[in-house]
Amino acid sequence: MSNHVILCVDDEQVVLKSLESQLVHEFGSQFHIELSEGGPEALELLDELSDEGYKxxxxxxxxxxxxxxxxxxxxKAYKRFPHVLTLMLTGQADNEAIEKTKSYANLYKLINKPWDASELIESIKTGLRELGNL
Structure with missing residues (x-):
């Protein structure tokens, strides 16, 4: 398995499991898929993954x-890991939050819930190609 990671962060288990299924189906063992139920936990996980040699x-x-x-x-994640491709998958973000994320976390794409799996996958592939990671 690759040492490259896709991290999904959402407080709803059903969303995380759906994302995991879609990502594993598309990328197989090309990426290690990690799940987290919130920001503080995800920041700790990012540090742990980095310490263990994952990118x-x-x-x-x-x-x-x-x-x-x-x-x-x-x-916060982008400040620590500026090479990361950031996507927001949401049904409730306000415009101020979106603009803030674009400015300070280089938000690549906003995708509304319920999402289309093919749009999500294509956004990831395109973003990774643009960053030279695919």
Whole structure:
């Protein structure tokens, strides 16, 4: 299995499991798929993965989550790992949060819930190609 990671962050288990299924189906063993139920946990996971020699290439995050909203999480993650492709998958983000994430976390794409799996997969592939990671 690759040492490259796609991290999915959402407070809803059903969303995380659906993302995991879609990503594994598309990418197989090309990426290690990690799941986290919130921003603080995901930041710890990113550090652990990095310490273990994994390189997180993609972060897909919800916006409306308890403890830490997705824009704040993506900004903190991007400051630590500026090479990462950031996507927000949400049904409730406000324009201010989206603009903030674009400015401070280089938000690549906003995808609304419910999402289309093919749009998500194509966004990941295109973004990774643009960054030279695919």
């Amino acid at each position: 997180t290439l993609v972060i897909i995050s919800d916006w409306l989550m308890p403890e830490m909203k997705g824009d704040d999480f993506l900004i």
